[in-house]
Amino acid sequence: MTPSTSLTPKGAATRARIVAEAADLVLARGVGGTSLDDIGASTGTGKGQLFHYFPGGKGELVSALADFQAERVLDAQRPWLDTLDSWDAWERWRDSVLAHYGSQPHWGCPIGALASELAGRDPSHAAEVSAHMDRWRGYLRAGIERMRAAGALRDDTDPEQLALAIFAALHGGLLLTQTMQSIEPLRAALDGALAALGSQAA
Amino acid sequence: MTPSTSLTPKGAATRARIVAEAADLVLARGVGGTSLDDIGASTGTGKGQLFHYFPGGKGELVSALADFQAERVLDAQRPWLDTLDSWDAWERWRDSVLAHYGSQPHWGCPIGALASELAGRDPSHAAEVSAHMDRWRGYLRAGIERMRAAGALRDDTDPEQLALAIFAALHGGLLLTQTMQSIEPLRAALDGALAALGSQAA
DNA sequence: AGCTTTCTGTACCCGTCAGTACATTCGCTA
DNA sequence: TAGCGAATGTACTGACGGGTACAGAAAGCT
Numbered sequence: 001m002t003p004s005t006s007l008t009p010k011g012a013a014t015r016a017r018i019v020a021e022a023a024d025l026v027l028a029r030g031v032g033g034t035s036l037d038d039i040g041a042s043t044g045t046g047k048g049q050l051f052h053y054f055p056g057g058k059g060e061l062v063s064a065l066a067d068f069q070a071e072r073v074l075d076a077q078r079p080w081l082d083t084l085d086s087w088d089a090w091e092r093w094r095d096s097v098l099a100h101y102g103s104q105p106h107w108g109c110p111i112g113a114l115a116s117e118l119a120g121r122d123p124s125h126a127a128e129v130s131a132h133m134d135r136w137r138g139y140l141r142a143g144i145e146r147m148r149a150a151g152a153l154r155d156d157t158d159p160e161q162l163a164l165a166i167f168a169a170l171h172g173g174l175l176l177t178q179t180m181q182s183i184e185p186l187r188a189a190l191d192g193a194l195a196a197l198g199s200q201a202a
Numbered sequence: 203m204t205p206s207t208s209l210t211p212k213g214a215a216t217r218a219r220i221v222a223e224a225a226d227l228v229l230a231r232g233v234g235g236t237s238l239d240d241i242g243a244s245t246g247t248g249k250g251q252l253f254h255y256f257p258g259g260k261g262e263l264v265s266a267l268a269d270f271q272a273e274r275v276l277d278a279q280r281p282w283l284d285t286l287d288s289w290d291a292w293e294r295w296r297d298s299v300l301a302h303y304g305s306q307p308h309w310g311c312p313i314g315a316l317a318s319e320l321a322g323r324d325p326s327h328a329a330e331v332s333a334h335m336d337r338w339r340g341y342l343r344a345g346i347e348r349m350r351a352a353g354a355l356r357d358d359t360d361p362e363q364l365a366l367a368i369f370a371a372l373h374g375g376l377l378l379t380q381t382m383q384s385i386e387p388l389r390a391a392l393d394g395a396l397a398a399l400g401s402q403a404a
Numbered sequence: 405a406g407c408t409t410t411c412t413g414t415a416c417c418c419g420t421c422a423g424t425a426c427a428t429t430c431g432c433t434a
Numbered sequence: 435t436a437g438c439g440a441a442t443g444t445a446c447t448g449a450c451g452g453g454t455a456c457a458g459a460a461a462g463c464t
Contacts, residue, residue, distance in 0.1 A: 028322050029322040029323055030234075030319060030322055030323060032232075032234035032235075032319075032323075033234075033322060033323040106322070107321075108318070108321065108322075112377055113318055115377070115380070115381045116310070116315055116318050116319070116377055116380060116381070117232060117234075117318075117319060119309075119310065119380045119381060120230050120231040120232055120235060120308070120310075121231055121232060121234075121235040126381070129381070130381045130382070133378075133381060161390045161393070162390075162394070164378065164386070164387050164390035164391065164394075165371065165375075165390045165391050165393060165394025165395075165397075166394065167374070167378065167387075168371055168374030168375040168377070168378050168387055168388075168390065168391035168394070169367065169370055169371045169374055169391065169394060169395070170374065171373075171374040171377050171378065172369070172370030172371055172372065172373040172374025172375065172376075172377065172391070173367075173370040173374065174374075175314055175317070175318055175370070175373050175374065175377060176335075176366065176369065176370050176373065178317070178318060178321045179317045179318070179321060179328070179331070179332045179335060180332070184366070185366050185370055186370075188363045188364075188366035188367045188370065189366065189367050189370035189371065189374070191363070191367060192364070192366075192367025192368065192370070192371060192394075192395065192398040193367075193371070193394065193398070195367075195397070195398040195401040195402075196394040196395070196397040196398045196401070198401060199397040199398070199400060199401045200397075
């Protein structure tokens with residue numbers, strides 16, 4: 001985690017520029033479709049910098065990208081993600097997700113697409129991405145548990161299963177968003193997920 | 203569609219073997235993670251055959267793979283997919299989907315993963331894959347329309363939206379299946395989707 | 405049989421790309 | 435202002451992978 005070599009403010013800025021720009025490129029074209037030269041070209045840097053800031057090469061850069069995108073997407077869902085304890089909070093959460101993905105420069109989910117692409121090729125990095133998804137899903141589960149504790153959901157509701165269902169709907173919607181080049185599938189998917197949640201109302 | 207050069211039975215068998223084996227490899231490692239040499243090695247063929255049967259190269263092979271997998275997955279859902287006109291039919295459809303993906307040699311959806319990987323890199327092939335998904339989704343929509351016509355669903359149900367939601371849940375479940383290496387997310391996702399469908403009951 | 409077409413195997417070409425080596429410039433501090 | 439480490443630029447290398455060329459084996463047809 002801690003960089004082995006110290007970074008000057010200028011260096012930190014360059015590193016951040018690389019990550020932000022590379023995140024965009026990878027979202028648009030995938031890991032396999034984005035070369036280090038592409039990243040260099042679009043950031044005005046060369047291999048020198050790339051390997052200076054990410055000594056582990058492309059793998060380390062991709063890992064940094066995943067962290068970056070995970071933080072970004074979780075931040076976009078705050079503060080509702082932390083306190084999904086009312087029907088209204090879930091609605092607002094849905095709106096924040098839609099707003100975030102609607103404002104992205106490209107369709108699809110940076111995390112989900114990454115996870116899918118890496119799944120069969122790079123198990124260790126895939127596990128890192130998967131951990132981000134688990135964390136994200138954990139927030140949904142915690143919200144469902146709060147709802148149940150507050151008596152809004154039936155006692156026999158299984159928070160794990162329901163969180164899985166809602167999370168799946170979200171990512172499926174994002175996948176369709178990518179293939180259909182429209183935000184509508186995501187909207188429909190989230191509405192469906194909230195309907196499933198509502199069907200467990202006490 | 204029709205091959206420009208005629209195939210002998212032996213040739214057809216070889217071609218089929220290549221497609222079936224390549225489909226498995228691509229499902230496991232993705233298009234970018236599977237080289238023509240890999241395919242040659244696992245089918246006992248060489249570049250000679252590959253380009254003999256798929257003159258258009260890797261792109262044409264991938265296209266054939268997509269057709270193959272699309273037929274296979276639709277067949278696995280029959281006959282329920284064609285007549286989703288009762289609650290029971292939907293349940294059986296769900297079971298057939300679970301059974302199919304549970305028996306696959308690897309996790310994930312061959313079509314969905316392909317669509318995601320190709321989306322930003324190969325627009326023309328991505329469109330082909332996307333067409334398969336549209337067709338698939340069309341069956342769900344038709345089923346919902348039948349359910350509504352039969353009075354099982356409320357009149358204000360939007361079949362397009364609901365089909366989108368169910369289809370998204372399915373593919374999100376499959377995506378999670380891939381990252382979590384388990385069938386459970388798919389089961390939860392489908393149960394959630396059917397709950398959303400049920401919430402529109404008349 | 406003899407010809408033609410399909411089928412199969414191998415060797416090669418060339419572009420791409422991750423990664424390396426190393427030279428140079430910048431910026432801070434003593 | 436001298437020196438040191440961080441920051442940057444460029445040229446190179448080696449492996450990989452898609453695609454081509456072409457030669458030989460096999461199978462159908464007359």
